[in-house]
Amino acid sequence: MIVDCHTHWGMAWTARDGENPARWLETLDGRGVDKAALMGHANLVRVDWCQADNDRVARVVEKAPERLLPVYTAWPQAGAQGLGEARRVIEKLGARGLKFHPWLQGFSTADPCFREMCAAAGEAGVPVIFHDGTPCYSLPEQIAGAARRFPATKFVLGHAGLLWSWRSALEAARLPNVWLCLCGPHMRAMEILCRRADPGRIVWGSDFGFGLADTIGYRLSVFKEANVEGALRGRILGENARRLLGIQ
Amino acid sequence: MNSRAEMIDAYCVLGVDREYDLTAGTLVEAMDEAEVDRAIVAPVDRSLAVMNREGNDLMLSAAREHPRRLIPACSVNPWYGAAAESELRRAIGEGARMLVLHPWVQGYLASDELAFPVLEIAGLERVPVYMHTGQPGSSTPWQAADLATRFPGVDFIMGHSGATDFWNDAVEAAGTRENVYLESSLARPFQFAGYLEKVGAAKGIAGSYAPLNDLVFEWTQLRECVPAAMWSQVAGGNLAALLGKRGAL
Numbered sequence: 001m002i003v004d005c006h007t008h009w010g011m012a013w014t015a016r017d018g019e020n021p022a023r024w025l026e027t028l029d030g031r032g033v034d035k036a037a038l039m040g041h042a043n044l045v046r047v048d049w050c051q052a053d054n055d056r057v058a059r060v061v062e063k064a065p066e067r068l069l070p071v072y073t074a075w076p077q078a079g080a081q082g083l084g085e086a087r088r089v090i091e092k093l094g095a096r097g098l099k100f101h102p103w104l105q106g107f108s109t110a111d112p113c114f115r116e117m118c119a120a121a122g123e124a125g126v127p128v129i130f131h132d133g134t135p136c137y138s139l140p141e142q143i144a145g146a147a148r149r150f151p152a153t154k155f156v157l158g159h160a161g162l163l164w165s166w167r168s169a170l171e172a173a174r175l176p177n178v179w180l181c182l183c184g185p186h187m188r189a190m191e192i193l194c195r196r197a198d199p200g201r202i203v204w205g206s207d208f209g210f211g212l213a214d215t216i217g218y219r220l221s222v223f224k225e226a227n228v229e230g231a232l233r234g235r236i237l238g239e240n241a242r243r244l245l246g247i248q
Numbered sequence: 249m250n251s252r253a254e255m256i257d258a259y260c261v262l263g264v265d266r267e268y269d270l271t272a273g274t275l276v277e278a279m280d281e282a283e284v285d286r287a288i289v290a291p292v293d294r295s296l297a298v299m300n301r302e303g304n305d306l307m308l309s310a311a312r313e314h315p316r317r318l319i320p321a322c323s324v325n326p327w328y329g330a331a332a333e334s335e336l337r338r339a340i341g342e343g344a345r346m347l348v349l350h351p352w353v354q355g356y357l358a359s360d361e362l363a364f365p366v367l368e369i370a371g372l373e374r375v376p377v378y379m380h381t382g383q384p385g386s387s388t389p390w391q392a393a394d395l396a397t398r399f400p401g402v403d404f405i406m407g408h409s410g411a412t413d414f415w416n417d418a419v420e421a422a423g424t425r426e427n428v429y430l431e432s433s434l435a436r437p438f439q440f441a442g443y444l445e446k447v448g449a450a451k452g453i454a455g456s457y458a459p460l461n462d463l464v465f466e467w468t469q470l471r472e473c474v475p476a477a478m479w480s481q482v483a484g485g486n487l488a489a490l491l492g493k494r495g496a497l
Contacts (some may be wrong), residue, residue, distance in 0.1 A: 103413075135384045162412045163434055164352070165385050184412060186434060187266045190458040213438045218469060225465055239296045 002038040003241035004028070004142025004216065006129070006183045006205025007043055007159050009060050011041050013032035013214050021037065021060050027069065031216045033206075035127070037245055039071040039099045041210060047075045051085055055202065058093045062190065067247050071097035071129060076107040076114035086117045086198075090124045096245045097156070099129045109146040118146060122153030127244055130155065131170065133184060140165050144172035154244065158205065159184035162195060173197045179244060181205045182236065194228045194236070198238045203241045253480030256319075256464065257287035258431050258455030258488045259407060262310055263303065265292040270459040272310040276317050278458065282467040285484065286497070290321040290348045290378070290454075297353050300324045300332070304339040316490050319497060321346035321378065325354045326363040327494065333365050339372045345491050346405075347375055352383035358391035374494040376403040381418075382411045382434070384395060389414050389421035396425040405426050405453055405491045409435040409443060415444075419446045433466070434455035436451060438475040450480035453487050 009024070017023055028036060038061060043053030054072040061068040070090035075082040082147050089095045096097050098121050100107075100114070107114055121128045140161050147155040161169030162184040170193055173180050180197055182190050183205035194202060204223055206216040224233070241247065260275055261268050269369060272289075278284075279287055289310055290296075295303020300315040302324055307320035322339035324332035326349075337349065347370045351358040358379060370377050379395075381387050388490050389410040394479040396404045404427060408417035422428045423446075431448060433455040445453045452474070456466040 103251055108336070159412075160271070164412075183471075186457070186460045187462055192267060213442075215438060218436060221465065221469075222461075225462055 001035070001238040001242070002026070002033045002208050002220075003032055003203070003238060003245070003247065004208065005117070005156070005203040005241050006039070006207050007036040007209070008039050008085070008209035009057055010017065010209045010211060012057065012211060014042070016212070019056060019060050019063070019093045021063050021068070025064060026138045027208065027214050027216060028067070031220055033220070034160065035067050035214060035247065036208075037097060037148055037205075038068045039129070040073060043073050044099070044101045044104050045092065050075055050078075053086070054089055054093065069096040069247070070094065071099045073099045073101070073105070074117060075105055076111040079113055081221050082117050082188065083113055086120055090120060090126055095126050097127045099158075101131040103131070103134050107137065109142045111198045115146070118150045118153050120160070122150050127154035127156050127179070129158045131159060132157040133159045133165045140169040141170040143173055147172070147175050147178050153177060154179060156244070158210055161185060164194050166193060170192070170196055173201065179203060182223060183207050187222050190223060192228045192230060194226070194232060199232050199235060200240060203244055204236050209244050218231070251324055253288055254286070254484040254488060255454070255467070256316045256484035257431055257458070257467070258405065258453045258487050259289045259457045260289050260456060260463065261460070261468050262289040263292040263295065263306055265294050268292045268459060271329045272314055272318060274457065276314055277462070278463040279317060284463070284467060286317055288289070288318055288319045288346055290322050293350070293353050296323045296338060296348065296350045297325060297355070298488055300328070300335055304335065304344065308339070308342050308344065311433045319343045319491065321344070323348040324366055326356055326366055327354065334364050337373075343374055345494060345497070349377060349388040350380040352380065356419055357385070359394045366483075367402055367409055369396065371399055371401040375445070376405055376490040378405045378407050378431070380407040380448060381407045382414055384413070389417040393424045394427060396428045400425070403493075404430050405429045405490075407431045408457075409440065411435040413482045415439065419443050422447050422451055429445050429490070431452050432456045432470060433461065437466070437469040438472075439473065441473040444474065445450065445480065449470040449481040450486060452478065452482035453484050461467040
């Protein structure tokens, strides 16, 4: 089984296909990907689009519930309303994760409302997935700082530090509740991360869906070409993701 | 060389240190497999930051052993001041054909006047400057554009096209000056092809950043993604023209 832990229902897909995931899923089929954690896109761009896009992601997932796992977002800057949305997507929409993109959404991981969201996610057993690797609010060490405050919540570095902060991601992942998603680092960085990080807390992702391009082919090939021990590769592509996202 | 487009890899790191483990022999084997004719070889990070001469000498030596395949780049850390200028002149005098600057590794802001003296030398010696970009704060596409404006006689190769999070700056910044080029490594072939559509084939330069990436795989992916009509320029033609300003390779 291959689980892609970082995908989006992008605005380009909405513009072209509405809420029909058939062509989106064809890309997964073509690459042998079985399941995907599906995040929004519009909901990360504008606070006033957040709820509507969360609902759109839910409707898209309903069309292929056996393959898609919904991951929603909420806006800490929206205060009580944002916290209410976080609780709604967890309790009513069956979130399998909460996604945050601090530099797009414009908040610090020190934001009090964000902290409440992290606590709520932890109480519900829902992992919190981040864009990471980018200052000034999305560095791995900043996210690890939040992870220290909420040891019962799983924090996923959605890009494992990207290209230039992967060593910080590796250090951050020493915390037992910090996970790495291999989606962005170059091949050699992937190899080192797999060799040094906890093998039970690494997953893989493609960022597919932000645009129409097939990013799965490249990113999956990079991971498969990387010098990673076979059994570990299997865990990363499947078993770890199953545990993280609660796939039965 | 046959009649097909000459393929030149714009950036490979030669040496063994931390995440680098590429020898000249291994590199040439990979080039053979990928049908890459030549490759620029640059020193490992440690020799970009410190021990510049050691790294430069390794590149010069490798290129002497493989004169038809490897093209030596050199680097100096601008913080060394007059010593950096001296080492740059020496390395170019001994055959280096490109100056590599990595502000993030070398510890300065890309557009800081600290680097101006070595950029002036690059211009006088007619060697292009490969500047790593994408590292927040220290080296961004717009800093490359600013330098290209200040030094219109220097060709700036924007390494990695600002990947990752400066992708939305790279195209516009490259478009502001004729002497700014976009390099593909780390920018992902599927995304780089989109940049080329906007900036034109004349500004694209292919590179693998081996061994951090697999050279053969990257070139295979580039072939699939770069439009055929652009291939000869992007795969080597543009870079050959820049390198040729100093004379025949």
